[in-house]
Amino acid sequence: xxxxxxxxxxxxxxxxxxxxxxxxxxxxxxxxxxxxxxxxxxxxxxxxxxxxxxxxxxxxxxxxxxxxxxxxxxxxxxxxxxxxxxxxxxxxxxxxxxxxxxxxxxxxxxxxxxxxxxxxxxxxxxxxxxxxxxxxxxxxxxxxxxxxxxxxxxxxxxxxxxxxxxxxxxxxxxxxxxxxxxxxxxxxxxxxxxxxxxxxxxxxxxxxxxxxxxxxxxxxxxxxxxxxxxxxxxxxxxxxx
Amino acid sequence: xxxxxxxxxxxxxxxxxxxxxxxxxxxxxxxxxxxxxxxxxxxxxxxxxxxxxxxxxxxxxxxxxxxxxxxxxxxxxxxxxxxxxxxxxxxxxxxxxxxxxxxxxxxxxxxxxxxxxxxxxxxxxxxxxxxxxxxxxxxxxxxxxxxxxxxxxxxxxxxxxxxxxxxxxxxxxxxxxxxxxxxxxxxxxxxxxxxxxxxxxxxxxxxxxxxxxxxxxxxxxxxxxxxxxxxxxxxxxxxxxxxxxxxxxxxxxxxxxxxxxxxxxxxxxxxxxxxxxxxxxxxxxxxxxxxxxxxxxxxxxxxxxxxxxxxxxxxxxxxxxxxxx
Numbered sequence: 001x002x003x004x005x006x007x008x009x010x011x012x013x014x015x016x017x018x019x020x021x022x023x024x025x026x027x028x029x030x031x032x033x034x035x036x037x038x039x040x041x042x043x044x045x046x047x048x049x050x051x052x053x054x055x056x057x058x059x060x061x062x063x064x065x066x067x068x069x070x071x072x073x074x075x076x077x078x079x080x081x082x083x084x085x086x087x088x089x090x091x092x093x094x095x096x097x098x099x100x101x102x103x104x105x106x107x108x109x110x111x112x113x114x115x116x117x118x119x120x121x122x123x124x125x126x127x128x129x130x131x132x133x134x135x136x137x138x139x140x141x142x143x144x145x146x147x148x149x150x151x152x153x154x155x156x157x158x159x160x161x162x163x164x165x166x167x168x169x170x171x172x173x174x175x176x177x178x179x180x181x182x183x184x185x186x187x188x189x190x191x192x193x194x195x196x197x198x199x200x201x202x203x204x205x206x207x208x209x210x211x212x213x214x215x216x217x218x219x220x221x222x223x224x225x226x227x228x229x230x231x232x233x234x235x236x237x238x239x240x241x
Numbered sequence: 242x243x244x245x246x247x248x249x250x251x252x253x254x255x256x257x258x259x260x261x262x263x264x265x266x267x268x269x270x271x272x273x274x275x276x277x278x279x280x281x282x283x284x285x286x287x288x289x290x291x292x293x294x295x296x297x298x299x300x301x302x303x304x305x306x307x308x309x310x311x312x313x314x315x316x317x318x319x320x321x322x323x324x325x326x327x328x329x330x331x332x333x334x335x336x337x338x339x340x341x342x343x344x345x346x347x348x349x350x351x352x353x354x355x356x357x358x359x360x361x362x363x364x365x366x367x368x369x370x371x372x373x374x375x376x377x378x379x380x381x382x383x384x385x386x387x388x389x390x391x392x393x394x395x396x397x398x399x400x401x402x403x404x405x406x407x408x409x410x411x412x413x414x415x416x417x418x419x420x421x422x423x424x425x426x427x428x429x430x431x432x433x434x435x436x437x438x439x440x441x442x443x444x445x446x447x448x449x450x451x452x453x454x455x456x457x458x459x460x461x462x463x464x465x466x467x468x469x470x471x472x473x474x475x476x477x478x479x480x481x482x483x484x485x486x487x488x489x490x491x492x493x494x495x496x497x498x499x500x501x502x503x504x505x506x507x508x509x510x511x512x513x514x515x516x517x518x519x520x521x522x523x524x525x526x527x528x529x530x531x532x533x534x535x536x537x538x539x540x541x542x543x544x545x546x547x548x549x550x551x552x553x554x555x556x557x558x559x560x561x562x563x564x565x566x
Contacts, residue, residue: 054438080440088438094431105428108421109440117421157439 006065007032007192008053008084008161013062013072014216015048022048024216025062030161030209035183035193037203037224040213041237046196047089049213050163053194054086055079066161081109083160087167089196091146093138099125099149100134106156117156124156128182144175155186162186164195168202176202200238204228212237247415247498254502255408262400271396275468277509278403282461284489284501285410289454291487292495293417294447295430296345297353300360302482304455306474307333308462310373313472316381322391326463330456337455338448345444345451357480364478378473381466391467399468406460407502413457414498422446430496458486485512488531492538494545503546507534 008030015023023045030036038046051057053064055076064072071079085106094102103121104114111117125134128148133141138149147167154162164183168176180202186193197203203224204210210227212220214236220227227233234240242250258274265271283305291297311329312322340359344352367373384390386398393399417423425446428436433443466472476482485508493504511531542548 056434056438075442076434076437077440077442080438085440086438088435092432092435092438094428094435096431097427101424101427105424105436105441106439108424112421114419114421114424117424153435153439 006030007067008194009063009065010053011063011065013049013052013064014060015045015052015057016060021216023052023059026213026216026218028211028218028221030192030194033187033190033192034208035187035195035206036209036211037207038194038196038211038213039198039200039203039227039237043215044213044237045216046213047165050086050165050194050196053079054084054163056086080157080159083158084163085154085157085159085161086163087147087150087154087165089165089169091143091150093141093146093149095137095139097138098135099130099138099141099152102138102149103152103156106153109157121152121156124152128152128155129178143170144172147171151182155191159191161192161194164193164197166196166198168197168199180206242498244415244419247411250499251408251411251415255404258404259401262397262404266395266397268396271400273509273513275396275400275403276513277505278400278407279461279465280486280489280508281502281505282403282406282410283458283486284493284504285414286454286457286461287486287490288414288495288497288501289417289457290447290451291490292497292500293423293426293430294450295426296447296451297350297487298356298451298483299353299480299487300340300356300358300483301458301486302478302480303336303356303360303363304333304458305462305465305482305486306363306367306478307336307455308459308464309466309472309477310367310379310462311459312463312466313374313379313381316466316470317379319382321389322463322467323389326460329459329463333455333459334452337452341448341451342444345447357483360478360480360483364474364480367474367478374473376474378471378476381470381472383470391464392470399464402464402467406464410457411498411502413453418498422449426450488535492535492545494547497545497547499550500545500547507546 006029010026010028013023013026014021040046052059055071055074058073062072063070066082066084069082071082094105100118100121103125104117107117107121111120122134125131128151130145130148130152133145141149151167168179171179183193183206207224210220210222210224211218212227212233219236220230220233228238261274262271283301287298287301308329311325311332315322315325340355344355368376384392386392386394425441428441429443429446437443462477489504489508490501492507493502494500511534515530538545
C-alpha cells in the first residue's frame with residue numbers, strides 16, 4: 001500500500017451500453033474515512049458507477065484506482081478481496097441459505113476456517129440486530145431484514161470501502177433511524193462509505209461529502225450545505241421549493 | 242443431519258456390507274453390491290459438480306473411462322494397478338480442468354453441452370486409436386490373486402475394495418458440506434453474482450470441485466476394470482453410461498450426502514437385477530420400468546429419494562411436537 005496514493009481515485013470513467021452513455025467520463029476522489037453521498041435523478045448512472053467500481057461491470061474507458069491498485073475491469077471477486085464491497089439496490093440474497101450461513105459466506109473471505117467464520121458472522125448478525133433470525137431462511141425475511149442481511153454479508157468481509165446502494169429505500173422511519181445509527185457506527189470504525197440514497201433528510205446530516213450525478217456526468221462535488229444551494233443541483237435533482 | 246449422524250450411518254453401512262462381503266458367498270448378489278457401490282461413488286462424484294456446484298454434467302463416463310483405461314493399459318503393459326489408480330485420476334482431473342476452464346466463465350448450458358461433446362470425442366478417439374484398443378477394447382491379463390495385483394478370486398474382496406472407495410467418497414462429501422468450498426458452492430448456486438460481490442471466485446470453486454469429482458470417478462473406473470478385466474468403449478465411455486450416472490444422482494436427490502447411494506440402490510435393483518430377470522425376455526421391460534420411475538420422481542419429488550427422507554423426518558418431528566408433554 002502506497003501511503004501517498006489517494007484512497008479511491010476515479011479518472012475519466014465511462015460506461016456505454018450500445019449508444020447510451022450511462023457514465024460519461026466521471027472523475028471522483030473519495031478520501032479515506034467518512035461518508036460520501038452519491039445522489040442524482042433516476043437514470044443518472046449511480047448504480048452503473050457502483051457496478052464499475054465494485055467490478056460487476058467492465059468500464060468502457062477510464063481508470064479506477066483503489067489504494068494505488070488499478071481495479072478498472074478487474075474480476076468482481078478480486079475487487080472484493082482488496083476491500084471494496086457493495087450491496088445491491090434490489091436485494092440479492094442467497095435465497096435458500098439461513099441468515100447465519102449467508103453471512104458466513106462473506107466472513108470466509110478473511111476467516112478461512114469455517115468455525116471462525118461462523119463465529120464472526122454470528123457477531124456481525126448480532127450487531128445488525130438480526131440475532132433472533134440467524135436460523136431463518138433468507139427467502140422468508142421481510143424486506144427490511146433482507147436489506148440488513150445484505151449489509152451484514154458485505155460487512156462480514158471486513159471491507160475498507162463499502163458501497164451502499166439504497167439500503168434505506170422501503171424502510172420505515174424507525175428502521176431508518178436505526179440504520180443511521182448503524183452507519184455512524186461503521187464510520188466510527190473507519191470504514192469508508194459511499195452511499196446512493198434518495199432520502200435527503202437522512203443523507204444530508206450524515207454525509208461528509210456529496211457528489212451529484214446527472215445524465216452520466218458529475219455536476220457537483222463538495223460539502224452537503226453547498227449542494228443544497230447549488231443551482232445546477234437544484235435544477236437537475238432537488239427541485240425548487 | 243449432523244456430520245456425526247452421517248458418520249454413524251456410514252459406519253453402519255460399511256460394517257453391514259463388509260459382513261456381507263466376508264460371510265455371504267453368492268457371486269450374483271456380491272456382484273450387484275459391487276456394481277451398486279461403484280455407481281454410488283460415480284453418482285457422488287457427479288453430485289459434487291452437478292448437485293453441489295449446480296453444473297450438470299452429461300459426460301461423466303469420460304472420467305470413469307479414464308480410470309478403466311488406465312487400469313487396462315497398466316494391465317496389458319505389466320504395470321502395477323496401484324499406479325493405474327493415480328494415473329487415471331490425474332488424467333481425469335486434467336481433462337476436467339480443460340473442459341471446465343472455458344465453460345465456467347460462461348452462463349447457461351454451455352457446460353452441459355461441452356461435457357456431452359468431449360465425452361463423445363473421447364469415445365470416437367478411443368474407437369480409432371490402435372494403442373487404446375479401438376472398438377475391441379482390452380482383455381486384461383489374469384494375474385495371481387493378491388492385494389498387489391488388485392485381482393481377487395473372491396467377489397467379496399472386490400466389494401471390500403469398493404467399500405473403501407465408497408467410504409472415501411462419503412467422507413469427502415460430509416467434509417465438503419461443512420467446508421469453505423461447500424459454503425461457496427451453495428452461495429454460487431443461489432446467486433453467482435452476489436457470491437462474487439463478497440469475494441467468491443466462482444470459477445476456481447467449480448474447477449476444484451469438478452477436478453476432484455473427475456478423479457474420484459476415475460478411481461471407480463479403475464476398480465471396475467480390475468473386477469471385469471475387460472475394458473471397451475461401449476461399457477465405459479458411451480453416452481448411456483453418462484446418462485446412468487446422472488440418473489443415479491437425480492433419482493437419489495441432488496446435493497445430499499446419501500442421495501447418490503440411494504440412487505445407486507434403485508439403479509442396481511431395477512436396471513441390473515430387473516434387467517437380469519426381465520431384460521432376458523428381450524422386451525426391454527426393465528428400461529421401461531426404470532424410465533417410468535425417473536418420470537415419477539422428477540415430476541413428483543424433484544429433490545429425489547433423500548428429499549422424501551427429509552419430509553418424513555419433518556413430519557415425525559411435527560407430530561411429536563404436537564403431542565402434549
